[in-house]
Amino acid sequence: MDNKQRVLAAMFQSSGYAELGKLEIDFTEHGRVLVLRGRVSSYYIKQRAQEIGKLMEGVQQIVNKLGVVVRMPLAETGRRS
Incomplete structure (x- = not known):
């Protein structure tokens, strides 16, 4: 992980959204993309x-x-335990 990736990972982790800390981060084109x-x-x-x-x-x-995966509560899926 290079310095830019570390900085952005730290920003994600301090954002209050724990799942952002698990993302894959890549910089291309000399860090511009x-x-x-x-x-x-x-x-x-x-x-x-x-x-x-x-x-x-x-x-x-x-x-x-990023893909969005919405998890529905069991009551809304029609499944019974």
Whole structure:
């Protein structure tokens, strides 16, 4: 993990959204393009990850490849125990 990745990982971990600390972070094109990969639980958190990434100095583009996996409570899935 290079310095930019460490800095962004620390920003994600201090964001208050624990799941952001588990994302895969890549910088390409000499650090100008940030690529985010992984899964999050809502579109809001996906957007927050992108907004936090915009705070990184030198980043000109963000490729947000985060998948949103919404887990429904058992009562809403129709399953019974």
